[in-house]
Amino acid sequence: MTTLRTPGPTVGVVGGGQLGRMLAEAAAPLGVEVIVLDPTPDCPAALVARDQLVADFDDEDAIRDLASRADVLTFEIELADQTALDRVSEDTGTPVHPKPKTLETIHDKLVQKRELEGAGVPVPPFREVDDADDVRAAIDDYGGPVMLKARTGGYDGRGNVPVESKAEAEKALESVAGPAMVEAFVDFEREISVIAVKGDDEIAAFPIGENVHEEEILRETVVPAGSSDAVAERARDVAADVLEVMEGRGVYGIELFETRDGEVLLNEIAPRPHNSGHWTIEGAHSSQFEQHVRAVLGWPLGSTDLRAPTVSKNLLADVEEPREAALSDLDHILETPGANLHWYGKREARPLRKMGHVTVTARENESTDDLLEAARDLEEAVTFRS
Template sequence: MTTLRTPGPTIGVVGGGQLGRMLAEAASPLGVEVVVLDPTPDCPAAPVVRDQIVADFDDEAGIRELAARADVLTFEIELADQDVLERVSEDSGTPVHPKPSTLRTIHDKLVQKRELEDAGIPVPPFRAVDDADDIRDAIDDYGAPVMLKARTGGYDGRGNVPVESKGDAEEALESVAGPAMVEAFVEFEREVSVIAVKGDDEIATFPLGENIHVDEILRETIVPARSSEAATERAYEVARDVLEVMDGRGVYGIELFQTPDGEILLNEIAPRPHNSGHWTIEGAHSSQFEQHARAVLGWPLGSTELRSPTALANLLADVEENRDAQLRHVDRVLETPGATLHWYGKRQARPGRKMGHVTVSGRDEDAAVEDLLETARELEDAVTFRSQ
């Protein structure tokens, strides 16, 4: 097969889901090509990228092919194999950003928390879990409930299980089905996130977002967050400290708890563009995806300033079992001023699966985020992903 190349660089991405799709959409106007590696044929990113290599995330031969076709490698999913990426990078000379060492830290949530705590980052009390007695001991020390987390593989709330009492410990541990850790439950006023960008010799942060979760799944984000000036500045301080621990260029989604007294505690880190940063496509002068492309290539970063207050609502599949996906009621979004629909191109609707999102941006800098959020919720209710 003849491979066509543009004069610009190519980014090789391990993972071809919605993040890879939106990264390619943002990279194209910069003259940057994107090739993805994903095990699902015709993955969500396929329609907008130069090419897809169909292979598993840890397939060394596939990743070597990706490296041979790219100027830099990155990833949009933590299931990428850090050891394979490291070997391929060393052998091929194709750099990986963020660095595989960062992915190694992030991959295991217990390792992540230990390294961050050692670096002085404020985190909730936590401990490793080997058996149900460890959960019961944590309840004795932290009080109930506690949050049980799978150390690896969890995402979109999967692998996070609240444990309300000692009697629930066995069942909770069985549901995690693998190495686990437990954290003290944080009584927070709000959940917030900093989308931060680590460039070649510069750091940039987007305005603080406020996140609303249901059943541990992110449903909505509003920007700017309804936080005090002091709490907002503290969130930026923690985010900058986190970046000091992370190695390599790129976007980092840094999820935080804000307590009622204004304290900021780290929840989790994603070394890639993050769901809570999707609002930046319409709401900021440059999106998190454009920033990620710039950063991994070592290019100057763009402006992260807010264009206007923005609300985001995720569109989850409204089905009880796996079905072919069908998008409905798009007209409700299209006829709403300031609203934008993003469809991820997923062929199958699964219960609770993120199929797309809607953003609603204000027309001026004084727009009330509460009003924008209400509109986003109405559109979320109107648009559905079902089968006939």
């Protein structure tokens, strides 16, 4: 039986960016307090969390301090150090969800792909590469282009480099600057994602979203996706298989390719709330952030049902060089029925940095095409040049 007292339970979060901020926002109505650990003073989550520990993500002493003040630890960034989390959890008895073992698997994309393929999860053809000759050999075997990926450290599309021809292999490998892998390029019909939740003894999944990327950065998510019912069911089945491999409770962002012949292939996994699930704040009965809080605490999960068709659109900084963050011309968003603004509180705008997002939910007989057009209009109306 779940019982609440005051003060309620505390979730310690390694990472205090926009995901930590939205976790804290979702935790508060549940009577749950959040403390974040982040190296940036006054990080985005600091405004809404109970407290912030200013420390690096791999600072074991700071993580130990965080554990002493929390009932459970989690993370909102893959830069969290799995070894430190594992040791702290073992020494203090404070559980970590998802488990550090899952974080270890996710950290290396090659390890991730091998483990998932071994479990029967469908993935594109892939291989480890050590030098440019290996990349060229992959092009021979898979055909061009191929996708070169940094095995570690990549996020928001960084570390992913399409290689169109053998002549580009050496330069592409230099740009990755570290251990790499290569995948066959998938001629997809659409990119989709499933935000799935692993609870104490239950799993759940939100309706699948259709994602649009440019320059390897997510720009917009449309829910429901334009996929057939059969593809949507297959995507949920693949997500359930992924959760079988992952250890520990929490939300998992599972990015997939829908091929032109209706197959579903795994792209990547994030063991945390995901950008493609931001639509759930307004578009679902319980957001991905509320679900993550519930899950890591071992509480019953909420409903993942769709409230209304929804589109989310990222607000990326339209600046040419770093500058103080300022978002202007907001009236159009604020005056539009069904539109919701989320500003992340980052102090510095950098080129193509995610500074916020806007969601638009359907009213009356609006289609997802109507919502997408409205979201794009709203995004075009704002500017980061005050």
